Amino acid sequence: MLQMDCLVCSFCFRFIGSIELQIGRRLYLQSLGDSANDKCHMGSSSHASEDCYNTDSSDMEDGSYMKNHEDYGNCAPGSSKDNISLPKGFIESLMNGELELPFSDKFPLPSTIPCPGGCGEAYYCSKSCAEADWELFHSLLCTGERSKALSRAALLKFIEHANGTNDIFLLAAKVICSIILRYRKLKAAHLEEQGKTNANSKSSNLSLLLEAWKPISIGYKRRWWDCIALPDDVDSSDEASFRMKIRELAFTSLQLLKAAIFDSECEPLFSLEIYGHIIGMFELNNLDLVVASPVEDYFLYIDDLLHGEKKEAEKITRPILDALGDDYSICCQGTAFFPLQSCMNHSCCPNAKAFKREEDRDGQAVIIAQRPICKGEEVTISYIDEDLPYGERQTLLADYGFRCSCPKCLEEEP
Numbered sequence: 001m002l003q004m005d006c007l008v009c010s011f012c013f014r015f016i017g018s019i020e021l022q023i024g025r026r027l028y029l030q031s032l033g034d035s036a037n038d039k040c041h042m043g044s045s046s047h048a049s050e051d052c053y054n055t056d057s058s059d060m061e062d063g064s065y066m067k068n069h070e071d072y073g074n075c076a077p078g079s080s081k082d083n084i085s086l087p088k089g090f091i092e093s094l095m096n097g098e099l100e101l102p103f104s105d106k107f108p109l110p111s112t113i114p115c116p117g118g119c120g121e122a123y124y125c126s127k128s129c130a131e132a133d134w135e136l137f138h139s140l141l142c143t144g145e146r147s148k149a150l151s152r153a154a155l156l157k158f159i160e161h162a163n164g165t166n167d168i169f170l171l172a173a174k175v176i177c178s179i180i181l182r183y184r185k186l187k188a189a190h191l192e193e194q195g196k197t198n199a200n201s202k203s204s205n206l207s208l209l210l211e212a213w214k215p216i217s218i219g220y221k222r223r224w225w226d227c228i229a230l231p232d233d234v235d236s237s238d239e240a241s242f243r244m245k246i247r248e249l250a251f252t253s254l255q256l257l258k259a260a261i262f263d264s265e266c267e268p269l270f271s272l273e274i275y276g277h278i279i280g281m282f283e284l285n286n287l288d289l290v291v292a293s294p295v296e297d298y299f300l301y302i303d304d305l306l307h308g309e310k311k312e313a314e315k316i317t318r319p320i321l322d323a324l325g326d327d328y329s330i331c332c333q334g335t336a337f338f339p340l341q342s343c344m345n346h347s348c349c350p351n352a353k354a355f356k357r358e359e360d361r362d363g364q365a366v367i368i369a370q371r372p373i374c375k376g377e378e379v380t381i382s383y384i385d386e387d388l389p390y391g392e393r394q395t396l397l398a399d400y401g402f403r404c405s406c407p408k409c410l411e412e413e414p
């Protein structure tokens with residue numbers, strides 16, 4: 001699950017495009033929020049319209065770092081809610097590569113490769129990532145012309161429902177697609193091996209489906225509506241009806257997904273029981289995924305320049321920073337299931353940590369030992385900020401359904 005305002009590879013989650021594209025896209029999305037209020041619409045999601053971010057261009061006019069400084073006229077004022085203005089056409093020039101920011105060449109990013117299915121939603125850092133995603137998940141979830149979904153219209157309905165309710169359904173769909181696609185591959189190999197005539201029995205199909213399901217089976221523990229933590233605003237007397245509503249929501253989502261990608265040979269995958277357990281797996285075993293943004297490094301680099309260079313560069317970067325505001329650099333965040341890493345237990349004095357956090361440059365699961373770990377010793381990670389006081393830690397861990405009794409908790413227990 002990705003944060004929308006970062007442009008990352010849909011397969012490995014590396015930032016892609018360029019510093020200019022990342023910044024332009026973020027400003028553009030920011031302006032969409034603003035323009036909804038002042039009727040300054042920006043058109044489709046892939047192109048910013050010319051003049052909705054605007055006005056005073058004096059600071060930028062001598063932009064010797066810019067390849068193109070035409071088109072910096074005025075536009076109707078007031079399109080940015082904080083009254084921070086950028087020249088007319090500025091965002092578009094950043095996004096379409098006409099404008100080069102100072103020293104951005106120090107932060108090269110892989111160029112963007114569009115989805116081979118033509119959906120215009122997924123982008124990749126390389127052809128191999130595009131192909132791997134297509135083969136493993138995306139061919140069934142692509143809304144483009146070459147989609148392998150049963151019905152693209154139904155798929156759009158499913159996605160719309162997930163976006164409007166809970167995007168965990170998109171992850172569950174990804175899991176189901178990966179199982180179907182793995183099943184089809186296993187079956188093709190099996191048919192080739194056995195000869196088409198005697199290998200297409202129901203029982204052999206089921207055993208292939210079980211084989212395809214195997215990597216996920218480790219996450220099969222509890223249904224979503226049984227394991228989801230009760231939100232703070234739901235009274236415990238309403239717990240049963242809350243859980244019933246969650247189950248109904250999952251049922252609706254599953255019906256929509258079925259209409260989009262149903263495969264009769266994989267019918268068991270489309271039961272509410274399985275769907276509930278797949279979502280439950282993300283509820284219980286999800287790992288946060290964080291990929292640091294190169295945009296932050298870029299602005300830090302500018303800040304560290306020597307006085308003369310810095311002054312010159314900041315003529316261009318300062319108005320951008322001001323327009324971006326506090327969220328000038330947003331990392332890519334998501335949630336993921338990794339069969340091994342997601343199953344590690346918690347300790348408030350863990351001997352390992354999940355992910356490199358600030359240093360992460362892609363979505364690979366990395367577990368790093370914090371100290372030497374003996375053979376046979378359990379590898380533990382921390383689910384929460386282990387530096388919080390004892391009470392706060394236990395409150396947070398209650399959401400995971402347990403009280404921690406690690407050595408640190410035993411020592412600090414009042």
Ligand SMILES: C[S@@+](CC[C@H](N)C(=O)[O-])C[C@H]1O[C@@H](n2cnc3c(N)ncnc32)[C@H](O)[C@@H]1O
Nearest residue numbers: 284285342343344345346347400401402403404
């Ligand atoms: C991400 S799973 C961890 C792996 C889990 N043992 C499994 O096999 O799925 C999280 C669940 O494991 C259990 N768990 C993790 N750490 C624990 C701990 N320190 N004490 C008790 N239960 C723990 C809790 O039930 C928690 O909801």
